Amino acid sequence: MPEPPPLTNHGKTMTSVFSLLGRNENDLTAALGWTLRSSPKFLAALTGALSPAPQARTTRIDLEVSDQLGRTDLELHGADHAIVIEAKRGWLLPTVTQLETYASRCGSAPIAHLVTLSDCSPDWAQMHLPAIVGEVKVTHLPWSVVGERLASARRTSAGHERLWLDQLDIYLKEALRVVEVNNAEAYCVVISNDRPGGGGPHTYREIVEQGYYYYPYGWGRGWPAIPPNFLAFRWEGYVQRVHRVLDYEVIPSLQDRWPDIPVLSESSGDRARSDVTDRPHVLCRLGPALRMDPLPTGINYRANRLWVLLDQLYTAPTLQAAQRESQVLRGDAVADESASI
Template sequence: MTELTRHSTAVPSVYALLGTLENDLTAALGYTLARSPALRASIVHRVWPTTTAPATDDATLALEERDAEGRTDLEMRLPRALVIFEAKRGWIVPTADQLAKYAGRIAAHPQGGVLVTLSQASRDLATASGLPASIDGIPVVHLPWTDALDDITTARRTCRGTERVWLDELHAYLNGVIRMRNPENCKTYCVVLNQARPGGGGARTFLEYVTDEHCYFHPYGAGNGWPTDPPNFMAFRWDGHVHRIHRITHAEVIPSLLHRFPDVPADAVTTTPHAMYTLGPRIPPFDPIPTGKNYRAARLWVLLDQLQTAPTLADAIEGTRQLLG
C-alpha cells in the first residue's frame, strides 16, 4: 500500500486527518457506529445496565447536540431509549456535574438509557476519580477506549465489505491515538532510585520494584513535575551512575498504589492515583554510566541516543540541550 504522510508523519487512517482532540475521537466513533450494525450492537450490549440490551437496527447517531443544558459529544438514539457518550483523552473522566446536565434528556425516553463515559482510564480508576454509578436515577457506565477497541476487533472478524473497511479505519485510528507519545519519542525519563520503601514499608524498596518487579510508578495528576503522558523510555540511576535503561512496554493509571501492591502501607501519597509502567528488557549499554555531576533527586529528560553514546549523563544532557534547544 502506498504510504501517505502529513507533516512527515504517517497517516494510518482517514480518521487521522480529523485530529486527536475529544471531538475528533467521538466523530470517528459516531461515523463508524452509523455504518456498522455489528459495532453498534456490541457497544450497546457492553454498556447497557440490564441484561437485555435494546435492538440497535433503527438507531440514529447525532454529534454535538446542544440544548439549554449543554452540548453532548455523541448520542445514539434508539426508538424508546437514548445513549449519550462523553469522551475524554488520556485518563481523566467527565465530572458528575457535566454528566448531570444530560440526565434529563435520557429520562424523557420511555425506556431511559445510559450515560457512557469514554477515556483511557480503567473502570477502577474512573470510580476512584469520583465517577458515580448513577445520576438522577440514570445509570452511568465507564467504557475504557481499550474495551471499545476490543469490540471493534470482534466486529471486524465477522464483517465484510464497506462495514469492514470503516471498522479497520477506526481500529487503526484509535490504536494510534490512545498510544500516542510525545513528539520527541526518543526522550528518556531519568530518575534516581533508593532503598526507601513506599509508604515507609512493604516488601520492596523503590530500587527493587525496578530490578525485581520490572516496573516503575509515580503519583499521577499530583503536580510536582511528574509527567502526565508516559515516556517511551526510562533510565534509572543510583550510587552516582545510570545503571539501567528500559523501554516502557505498558502504561496505565491505577486508583492507588495499594490497588497493585496491597502490602504497601496506606498514606497520603500511596492512596492516590499512580502512573504504573511495565519495563521491557534492558537496553544497552549494560555497563554503568557515570552521572558526571551530582543531580541529587532531580528527574531529567535526555535523548536515548545521547545517553547510549555519551561518556557521562551530564554529557548526554548537554548533547540533548544542543539538539533540542
C-alpha cells in the same frame, strides 16, 4: 495493483481518512460516530456492551449537541433508548457535574445510559463515578472494549462496511497511542534505598529490581501524564539501569499493589507530598534491564528528572553530555541542568 503513494499533511503521514480530522477528543468521537452510522454490526456490538442493551434500532446519531446546559460528544437515540457518550483521552474521566448536565438529554427513554469512554479501567471508573445520575445509569467503557467490539464487527463484515471499520481501526490505534512505540526518549529518575512510607520490607530500588516503578498520578508536579517508553534509573552518581516500559495502570494507592507498604497520607505530619502512599499512582511494569555500563552523571543532578534520547545514554561520556546532545538534536534551547525541578 501498486501501493498508493503516501499522503502527508503538514509533513505528517495520513494513514486513514480519519487522520485528516486530528486526534483530539472531538475528532475521536466524530470518527466513532461516522463509523457507527456506517456499520450496523459495529453499532449493535457497541450498544450490546451495555446492560440493559437496547433492543430497538438506533434511528438517530448526533454529534456535539449543545443546549444551555452544555454540549455532549455523541448521542444515540432509538424507540427504546437514549445513550449519551462522553469521550476522553488517557485515564481522564468526566466530572459528576458534567454527567448531571447530560442526564436530561435522555428524557424518558426506557433504556438510558450515560457512557464514559477513556483508557481508564472499569474498577477505577467505579471508584470515581456514581452508578446513577438523575435516574440514568452511568456505564464506563474503556477504549480497549471499543477496540474489541470493533474487531468483532470487522470479522463478519465486508465491502463498504468493512472499509469504514478498517479505517477506524487504523485511526484509533494511532490516535490513542499517546507515546509512539518507536519513541526513543528515556525519562531519567533518581532512586534510593529509602522505604516508601518510611517503612515496610521494600526499598525504592528493590521495587525497580522487582520490575516495577511508580510515580504520582494527578497530584505530583511535573510527572508525565502518560509513561515514556523507557525509564532510566540512577543512583550513587551513575545511570545504572535502563528499562522499557511494557505497560502501565493507575492504582488508587500503593497498598493496592504492596499491602505491606505503610499507609501515609498528607495529614501524616511533615512528610513531603512525594512520600504519600495512599494517593493514586501510575504503576509501570518494566521489561528486563537493557545492557549498559554505569554512566557517570557528570554533575550532581540531585532529584532532577530528565528527558534524554536513548542513543545518547549509550554513546555520551556522561549523563550531562547526553542531555545536552539530546537537547541539540531535538532543537531545544540548552537549559541549566543544575536547576532543580
